[in-house]
Amino acid sequence: MSGFMEEFESEIDETGRLILPPEFTRRLGLYPRAKVRIANGGNGIRLRQPVTYLAKVYVEPTSRCNLACATCIRHGWNETLGEMDYEIFANIIEGLRVFSSPPEIFFGGLGEPLHHPDIEKMVRDAKALGSSVGLITNGTLLTESLSGALIDAGLDILWVSLDGATPQGYADMRLGAAFSEVIENIAAFRRTRMKKRYYAYTDIRSEPRLGIEFVAMKRNIKELSAAIELASRLGARHFMVTNVLPYTEEMRDEILYGKSLDYAPLTFSPISLDVPRMDIDALNGDVIHPAIVRGRPLNLEAEASTLEKEDVCPFIDKGSIAIRWDGKVSPCPALLHDHRTYLDRFERNIRHYSVGDVSRQFLADVWNAPEYVAFRERVQRFDFSPCASCCGCDYIEENDGDCSNSPFPTCGACLWAQGIIQCP
8 A cells, every 4th residue: 555545536427337537547547448447336436447557567687686685586596687778678668659648667676776786877878767766675785876876766665675773683684784784885875865855945855755665574673663663764755564475485384374363454654554464473473563563453444445445456456567677577576586485384385477568569569468358357357266275276376377267377375465475
């Protein structure tokens, strides 16, 4: 969740049609004759975005990284590492020009974006297209000069992964990184941003916003509250909590969502908190309640909003696509690479799913291909077996099929679709 809900008044015309503001319809791709799904819930209706509308492009500049974090997917794969040729990125930008409105471009994937030598130029070209531009980093390469370059390039939001609030807690996860250096890099980013605002007389709302992502697990959950306070002191305007996705046997014992007890993602100024479903028990209850709920009781409306996340792919539902460093296109970041992960007692071998290649195809041709549109429609209906909650057979060991005879790739065990794992 983004931390707020947009509300406006509308009306029904004489023919019974709902009249929506033009800006709202354009932003969500609600063009004439577009097909949309409508869900009727206990407290109202939910209008699903058309699967034909491209709203966000995840770009993986590189699959390389300068760290060896305990939570990294590299512990669960055996793939060639590489960096995106700038010609491929130029093809992406050129391919986006044919769309009626420029989608958001987010630099992330499964490598460290700041490791790419042309990342500043990539941000600049994406911004020149008219897109909102975001980037996630581990913060170790965020020098003051690079901060200035990214700000000048037009970056809209910078996310930093920060899985601890103390040097000890941070070092336990981010192998090869120094907590004090990352905090100083973030502080330098903030100072650089303020200087540019002062000399350019720009409004603070035009500056790159700062967001902090926290990967929650048993070993660091007690630092969550302190991490939120630290983020506030660093000037962050967003704080996202996600659960750990175990790529190793060791991380398998770190999960906090075995019972998937729902609780409400509540917002407190000045940071919007975005939190997943997580177990609240003797281990972490005294941490989660003060950090997230802040002593306020849960309410039925908040619980219902959390339950809406089940069986909803956040990538398909929000019109996203993901592009790997070599130009291969996937429906989501989770399907960019072959990898191994764990769910319940099962080891899962996930096979990547490519729907095209922007090094050889126009992005619009990939996006509008009938078989890919049909796949997005199927995911939006979520026609899969409930593997995440069942874990009752060996179908779960791969994403090739399920007991409902769903074709590859099957998404019933996807933890993003269950609100357990989330991405900026």
